[in-house]
Amino acid sequence: MTQVATPPQTLKPSAEGEGWKARPIRLKIFGNLIAEVVHKGICMYCGACIASCPIDILFHSDNEEPIMRGTCAACQVCYYSCPRIELPVAEIEQRIFGRERTADEAILGVHIGSYSVRAKDPEIVANAQDGGAVSALMLYALEKKIIDYALVSGFTSREPWKPAPKVARTRQELIENAGSQYTPGGQIGGMAEIAVPNRSVVNFQEERLALVGLPCELQGFWRMNTHWIAAPKLGRNLVFTIGLFCSKVFDYQKMMVDYVQGTRGIDLGTVTKVNIKKNRLLVYTGDRLAIDEPVEVLAHAAREECNICVDYSAELADIAVGAIGSVAGWSTVLTRTPRGEDILNGAVESGYLEMKKLDPAGKAIKFLETLCERKRLRDPSAYIRHSSAFARPEPKLIALEAPTE
Amino acid sequence: MAPIVGKVRDAANSLLAYTTGLRHLFHKPYTLKFPQQRYAVEKGFRGRHLLHLDRCTGCGICAWICPEKCITIVQRGDRWFPEYFYGRCCFCHFCTDYCPEFALEETVEYDIAEYTRDRLVWSPERLAKPPLKKDDKYVFSVEGRRGASQVSEQEH
Amino acid sequence: MTTTDKPTQENTLGSPSPDEPGAQTLTLSVGPQHSGSGHMRLIVELDGDIILNAEPDPGYVHRGIEKIIELRNIIRSIPVIERPSIIDASNLNHAWVRAIEELQGVEPPARGQYLRCLLNEMNRIMSHLYWLSIYGVFLGHTTMFMWPLGDRELFIDLAESLTGARITYSYLVPGGVRRDLPQGFAEEAIKRTEYFEKRLDEYENIFFKNPLFTSRAKGVGVLSRQRAIELGATGPTLRGSGVEADLRKDEPYAAYGELDFKVHTRPDGDSYSRVMVHVDEMRESSQLIRQMLKKLPSGPVRRKAPIVVPRGEAYSRVESARGECSFYMIGEGGDKPYRARYITGSYRNMAAISAVLQGVRLADMPTSWWSIDYWPVEADR
Numbered sequence: 001m002t003q004v005a006t007p008p009q010t011l012k013p014s015a016e017g018e019g020w021k022a023r024p025i026r027l028k029i030f031g032n033l034i035a036e037v038v039h040k041g042i043c044m045y046c047g048a049c050i051a052s053c054p055i056d057i058l059f060h061s062d063n064e065e066p067i068m069r070g071t072c073a074a075c076q077v078c079y080y081s082c083p084r085i086e087l088p089v090a091e092i093e094q095r096i097f098g099r100e101r102t103a104d105e106a107i108l109g110v111h112i113g114s115y116s117v118r119a120k121d122p123e124i125v126a127n128a129q130d131g132g133a134v135s136a137l138m139l140y141a142l143e144k145k146i147i148d149y150a151l152v153s154g155f156t157s158r159e160p161w162k163p164a165p166k167v168a169r170t171r172q173e174l175i176e177n178a179g180s181q182y183t184p185g186g187q188i189g190g191m192a193e194i195a196v197p198n199r200s201v202v203n204f205q206e207e208r209l210a211l212v213g214l215p216c217e218l219q220g221f222w223r224m225n226t227h228w229i230a231a232p233k234l235g236r237n238l239v240f241t242i243g244l245f246c247s248k249v250f251d252y253q254k255m256m257v258d259y260v261q262g263t264r265g266i267d268l269g270t271v272t273k274v275n276i277k278k279n280r281l282l283v284y285t286g287d288r289l290a291i292d293e294p295v296e297v298l299a300h301a302a303r304e305e306c307n308i309c310v311d312y313s314a315e316l317a318d319i320a321v322g323a324i325g326s327v328a329g330w331s332t333v334l335t336r337t338p339r340g341e342d343i344l345n346g347a348v349e350s351g352y353l354e355m356k357k358l359d360p361a362g363k364a365i366k367f368l369e370t371l372c373e374r375k376r377l378r379d380p381s382a383y384i385r386h387s388s389a390f391a392r393p394e395p396k397l398i399a400l401e402a403p404t405e
Numbered sequence: 406m407a408p409i410v411g412k413v414r415d416a417a418n419s420l421l422a423y424t425t426g427l428r429h430l431f432h433k434p435y436t437l438k439f440p441q442q443r444y445a446v447e448k449g450f451r452g453r454h455l456l457h458l459d460r461c462t463g464c465g466i467c468a469w470i471c472p473e474k475c476i477t478i479v480q481r482g483d484r485w486f487p488e489y490f491y492g493r494c495c496f497c498h499f500c501t502d503y504c505p506e507f508a509l510e511e512t513v514e515y516d517i518a519e520y521t522r523d524r525l526v527w528s529p530e531r532l533a534k535p536p537l538k539k540d541d542k543y544v545f546s547v548e549g550r551r552g553a554s555q556v557s558e559q560e561h
Numbered sequence: 562m563t564t565t566d567k568p569t570q571e572n573t574l575g576s577p578s579p580d581e582p583g584a585q586t587l588t589l590s591v592g593p594q595h596s597g598s599g600h601m602r603l604i605v606e607l608d609g610d611i612i613l614n615a616e617p618d619p620g621y622v623h624r625g626i627e628k629i630i631e632l633r634n635i636i637r638s639i640p641v642i643e644r645p646s647i648i649d650a651s652n653l654n655h656a657w658v659r660a661i662e663e664l665q666g667v668e669p670p671a672r673g674q675y676l677r678c679l680l681n682e683m684n685r686i687m688s689h690l691y692w693l694s695i696y697g698v699f700l701g702h703t704t705m706f707m708w709p710l711g712d713r714e715l716f717i718d719l720a721e722s723l724t725g726a727r728i729t730y731s732y733l734v735p736g737g738v739r740r741d742l743p744q745g746f747a748e749e750a751i752k753r754t755e756y757f758e759k760r761l762d763e764y765e766n767i768f769f770k771n772p773l774f775t776s777r778a779k780g781v782g783v784l785s786r787q788r789a790i791e792l793g794a795t796g797p798t799l800r801g802s803g804v805e806a807d808l809r810k811d812e813p814y815a816a817y818g819e820l821d822f823k824v825h826t827r828p829d830g831d832s833y834s835r836v837m838v839h840v841d842e843m844r845e846s847s848q849l850i851r852q853m854l855k856k857l858p859s860g861p862v863r864r865k866a867p868i869v870v871p872r873g874e875a876y877s878r879v880e881s882a883r884g885e886c887s888f889y890m891i892g893e894g895g896d897k898p899y900r901a902r903y904i905t906g907s908y909r910n911m912a913a914i915s916a917v918l919q920g921v922r923l924a925d926m927p928t929s930w931w932s933i934d935y936w937p938v939e940a941d942r
Contacts, residue, residue, distance in 0.1 A: 054466045054505040056867040057896075070869035071634070071896045075464035077505050229462045230505075395458060396482030400530050415772035422773075425766040426704050435711070447718060449743055451725035472637040497640050497731040502739060511725065 028079035029072050030058065038065060042084045042382060044249075044305050046213075047165075047189020048220030049078035052230055060186045063253065080229040083219040084308075084383045092222045096316060097337060107369045107376070109315030111334045112341050114358040114365055116326040120351060127178040129275065130323045131331030133353065134212055134242055135178045137319065139171055140347035141210055147239045148207035152177045153185045160268035161256050165190020180244070182274055183252040184303070187213040188220045212242045214249070215311035222316050228392035240339055243314020245322025245332075245368075247306075247375065254301035266290050277323065308382055312375040313368065319344060324371060325364035332358065332368065451498045452515040454489060456532040461486055461508035467500035476500065479529065486529035491517055512536045586613060591926070593621050597695040599937030603914075603930070607923060615918035615926070617911050623941040627903050634868050634896035635661055635735065643729045645905060646939040649688040651680040652881035653905070654733040659814065659877035660888040660901070661735040667866045671858045673737030674816040679853050680723065680732055681815075681879075682846040683716050686757070688882035689839045690716075692934050696836065697768065699927035700777065705768045712760050715753045722746060736866030747854045754847040761844060769840065778833040782917045782929025785830055792912040796884025797842065798933045801835030803828040808880035819856070822849050832917075832932040839934070870898050883907050883934050907940035 030049070037043045045064040054077060057070035079085060090100065097110045105111060119125050119132030121139070128135055138150040154166035154177030163185030168174045191211075211221065218241055225235040260283060261268050273284040276295055283291035314320040318340035325332035333355075335341040348355045358364050437444060446452075463485025468476035475490040487500075487509075501509040514536040519525050592602030602618040626645060630638040635657075642657050643650035655677055662668070669677070690709040697705025717727045722743050724730040732738055768774050784794070789802040799806055807824040809817040825841035827834035870892030878887035884906025893899040910933050917929050 052505065054464075054503050055470070056865050057869055059867075069871070069894070070867055073464075073466055073469040075466045075469070075505070076462075077464060077466075229464065392459075392462075393483040395484040395486065397458070397530050398481070398528065400528070400534075415776075418770045418772055418775075422767040422771040425763055447722035449722050449725050449740070470634075470636055472633065472640045495640050495729075496726065498725065499636055499639075499731070503636075 027074040028076045029074050030066075030068050030078055031072070033066070033079055033082055033085075037082055037084045040382075042305055042308055044084070044214075044216040044220075044303075044309070045184040045186050046083065046217040046220035047186035047191075048081045048083065048217075048224045050186070050189035051191040052077050052081040052224050060189055064184050064186055066189075076229050080227045081220070081224040083216065083223040087219055087223055087380075087383050088226070089384055092226050092316060095226050096222065096318075107372050108313055108334065108365075109311075109320075109336065111320075111336045112338070113335045113344075114325075114360060115333045115335070115344065116330045116356045116358050116364070117333050117344075117348075117353045118330045119353055123175055124178065125329070127175050129178070129180040129273070129331075131326065131329060132178065133321045133331035133333055134244075135174045136352045137242060137343060137347050138168065138210060138212070139174055140350060140352040141239070141343060142169065142171075142174075144346070144350065146208070146343070147210045150174065150210045150212070151187070151190055152212050153181060153187055155181075161271060161274070162252055179273060180275075182250050182276060183255060184214075184249050187211070187217040188224070191221075208237045208239045210240050210242070211238060212244070213317075214244055214246045215314045215316070216246075216306075216309055218243050218314060218316045219311065240318040240337075240343055241316075243317025243320045245313050245320065245324055247312065247371070248302055248309075249306060250298055250301040251303055255298055259298065259301060260291070264291055307378055308380050310376050310378050310380045310384075312372040322368075325358060325368045330356075332364070446513050446515065448513075449511075450513045450515070451496050451511050452513045453491065453496075453517055453527075453536075454498075454501065454532055455510040455512045455535055456487065456529055457508045457510065458486065458529065458533050460506045461529075462506055463487075464505065466503050466505060467509060470499045470503045472497060472499065481529065487532075488529060489527045489532060490525060491527060492522055492525040589923075592618070597698065598931070598935070599939075599941075601935075601937035603918075603926075605918075605923070605926070610922050610924070612918050612921050612923060612926065615915055615930075617914050617935070619911065619937065619941050621941065622938045626942040627901060630901050630903075631897060631899070635870060635898070636868055639731050639734065640729060642903065643731065644938075645903075645942050646688070646881070646883070646907075646936055647728045648691045649684050649882040649936075649939075650729045651677075651684040651732065652879055653886055654731070655681060655815070656877050656879045656881070656886045656888050658733045658735050659879065660875045660890040661870065662866070663875035663877060664871050664873050664890065664892050665735065665866060665869070666871075667736050667864060669737040669864055670861050671816070672741075672860045673862045673864070675853055675857050676723075676738045676742070676862060677733055678816045678820070679850060679857075680720065680730065680738075682849045682853070683720055685846045685882045686843050686850075687713050687716050687720070689843050692839065692882075692931075693764075693836075696931050699931050700774060702768060702771075702773065705764070708760070708764065708767075712757060715757060719746070719750055719753060722749075734863070734866070737861070737863030739863070741862050742857075747857075750854060751851055754850050758844060758847055761840065761847075764840070769837070774836075775833060777925065777928050778831065778836060778932070780829075780831050780833075781925045782832045782921050782932065783830050784913060784917050788916050789830065789913065792916055793909055794884070794913040795909045796880070796882070796906045796934070797835055797838045798884065798910050798913050800824070800826045801838045801932070802830035808878060808885055812878070814879060816853070820849060820852055822852075832929050835932040835934075868896050870895065881906050883936060883939065884909050903942055905936075905939040905942065907934070907936045908942075910935055911940055 033049060043065070045060070047060065049066050050058040050060060054075060055073060058066050058068055058078060061067045093100065093110060101110055117131055117133050119128065119136035121136065124132040124135045124139070138152065141147045142150060148169070150168045151165055152168050152174065153163045155161065156164040161181065163181040163183060165185065165187050166173070166177050168177055213221065221235065221241070224230045256268055260266050260271070266283065266285060270285045271283055272286055275282040279295050281291060281293050281295050281298060282289060313322070313334060318337045320334040320336060322332050333344060335344050347353045463478055465478050467487050468478055473493040473495055475493045476487045478485045479488045498511055501511055587607040589605045589607055590602060591605055593600060600621040602621065604616045604618055605612055606614040626641055629641050633641065639654060639657065643654050646653055690713040694706045694709040697703070697709070720730060721727050723746060724732040724740060732740070784798070784802050786803045789799050790804060803826055805824050805826050810824050822845050825838055825845060827838050870890070872892055872894050874889070874891050876887065876889045878885050886905045889902040890898045891900045913933055914930055914935060917933060918926060921929050
């Protein structure tokens with residue numbers, strides 16, 4: 001990872017004041033990220049680099065790309081937080097689940113149970129994408145004080161239907177931000193924008209959070225939390241993550257602005273729901289179904305960055321949620337960790353959700369597995385490594401000479 | 406008449422001043438007999454830094470943000486760690502705040518006096534030693550003797 | 562410029578009176594010395610015992626702060642801009658972060674704003690107490706030297722538990738403040754402010770009603786209302802001349818818009834008025850601290866603010882203990898400002914020194930000049 005270099009003969013001592021430049025090794029800067037990830041067309045705009053910057057000088061530009069405003073300190077943290085630089089999946093799964101995958105978890109990833117759920121609260125169901133599972137689980141966790149706030153994907157008032165990370169602390173905020181979007185929203189970047197970890201270690205009441213994200217965004221989060229040079233302190237207070245099933249996302253400009261608003265002439269301010277189901281694009285304005293077309297019309301808007309992703313069912317989440325595998329109005333939920341299982345069962349027992357078990361060998365799960373396998377055909381060799389050759393090296397310490405009392 | 410009233414009032418006020426002050430003659434003094442008694446700082450006091458060697462990545466943000474540029478990043482095998490020069494440190498603890506790994510911590514140890522300037526340069530190993538504690542309270546390494554806390558008995 | 566008092570008897574030393582041709586006045590250099598405040602010098606032209614003209618000769622503590630902050634990024638500059646007035650550091654810090662936040666478009670959360678004002682008011686009390694103790698010793702009242710400094714420790718300890726430092730806190734950063742309130746702070750602060758107000762009553766007894774002070778300060782060093790406004794004085798110097806001008810009320814910033822407090826003025830414009838304005842302000846700050854702790858909203862104390870100064874210009878000003886402290890910052894998109902002009906309350910009050918000392922006896926010079934609370938380090942930067 002870092003080349004071991006012999007220190008130059010004239011290393012200046014601390015009293016001279018130039019000590020921060022003293023490392024004679026090739027450091028990774030933000031420019032390396034731009035060259036190796038953004039310009040190579042593999043950046044999914046998850047925002048992990050933005051969240052991990054210790055001096056907060058990275059931002060999402062208007063088209064969601066990471067940009068820097070200010071002077072880079074060459075700390076290498078953003079570089080090693082990026083999941084598209086490298087993603088040691090085995091190491092990460094060891095960290096999340098405590099074990100490797102078994103043979104029959106090869107396609108769906110590590111999981112404990114598979115269910116079909118629907119929220120019991122009618123307002124959540126009315127606003128939600130399918131069964132309202134994400135909103136209901138977050139509401140359960142907020143009201144039972146398992147978390148202090150939820151980082152969900154909602155809209156800013158700047159541009160209609162452009163997703164942005166939002167903090168939700170109340171039921172109203174969850175309902176406002178319910179529903180799926182199909183364009184990237186930089187969810188992990190929101191951890192720095194909104195949930196500023198007060199860096200002082202004294203007197204800081206840290207708030208526990210739960211996170212909703214696409215599989216790539218969760219990859220970014222876990223990469224940030226597992227590499228020894230990245231920024232693990234942002235993940236300290238995470239209680240659980242919810243991942244969403246994802247085949248691909250589309251470019252905001254090309255899909256929403258150019259096609260929906262431009263070609264089809266629908267004002268984005270009136271759109272209430274966007275769904276892609278059974279290979280059809282469905283856009284609702286209020287109760288009316290404004291667009292019902294084959295999804296091939298968006299072929300030009302698909303993001304090529306998604307062509308190297310092989311994670312369909314959010315294999316790095318505590319709870320994975322999606323529509324595939326359930327009937328209309330219900331969501332499929334895969335619990336992957338014991339914590340995820342506890343939260344789902346707790347939500348059911350407390351009356352937030354109704355739940356049906358899904359047979360692991362049944363048609364629904366088989367269909368889900370088919371879609372996962374189809375996504376596995378893509379090529380992730382640019383970044384996925386299955387070794388843990390990147391552990392923290394041991395230092396060679398110098399013994400203290402004079403005994404101080 | 407008015408000047409006399411003014412003089413009487415002035416005299417009364419002077420007497421009031423004296424008696425108010427004299428009352429304090431019988432109050433307990435608040436003097437601490439240094440070095441046997443020391444000033445107990447508050448819990449959040451910003452003293453010297455404590456370095457967690459297992460967490461530090463050598464990124465150099467602490468050195469970059471230090472207002473007085475007192476930090477040098479030095480090499481220890483494959484790893485790099487900060488070395489502090491306490492001769493210029495103003496104990497603002499921006500380094501502690503901006504460290505991405507929580508590798509730096511604030512301690513309340515403020516008695517870091519030395520007899521020579523070069524001993525004010527604290528190596529990473531010296532920074533990694535936690536301050537002395539007894540029953541979870543910070544104690545000074547010298548108890549009641551004169552001289553700097555950091556300088557051992559033999560070196561005096 | 563006329564003398565206010567002709568010598569009433571023949572000058573036995575033989576030198577002619579000032580009106581005659583070839584007359585001489587004595588030019589006395591008061592300083593350069595650190596006379597309890599900071600290193601400064603006054604060039605005093607004396608006619609016998611009366612000061613005809615007193616010019617401050619600033620610059621002995623000039624450290625080039627404005628140039629230093631052009632070379633450092635905005636976080637590294639925070640300890641530097643606090644140093645001009647170490648006892649009032651939080652207010653200066655506040656001006657700095659407000660200028661940066663205006664350029665960045667960042668608004669700190671409500672709790673952060675309240676904590677900023679809390680530290681500002683504690684700093685105002687601390688600064689005024691320090692000033693009062695030096696005032697006492699300038700008049701020879703050593704009890705008045707020890708007591709305010711001792712009571713200042715009450716607030717220094719509070720600031721220490723809140724920020725970690727005793728004087729220069731580096732507590733305010735762009736985007737909010739660095740730490741939240743520790744446990745038990747509110748009860749302790751309320752107890753201490755109540756005790757402090759009782760101590761102010763004791764100060765009243767030993768000093769403010771004491772004829773040793775009143776006879777020396779009343780009617781001495783008068784700065785008329787008109788003159789104060791013309792000279793651009795700010796802070797307690799201006800308010801002691803009857804002008805009700807306080808930035809916390811005129812242009813409310815941070816949480817001051819939601820707080821209820823009075824602006825204290827005194828009409829006479831003499832040294833006694835200025836001293837009493839300081840004392841009234843201390844009481845008001847004490848009451849404000851309790852009010853703020855009661856009204857403190859919950860929430861985060863800090864928002865993400867990058868280490869960058871966007872392109873543009875911003876002017877920020879706050880009411881520091883000595884007057885209006887302001888920054889005029891020009892940013893060019895990097896992490897350092899292109900230029901930051903830094904003007905403090907003492908710099909603005911420098912012109913008032915000559916006006917106040919005109920016609921005053923030399924023995925009354927400390928009484929008058931120190932009542933302006935001119936802090937040379939702050940003026941010279």
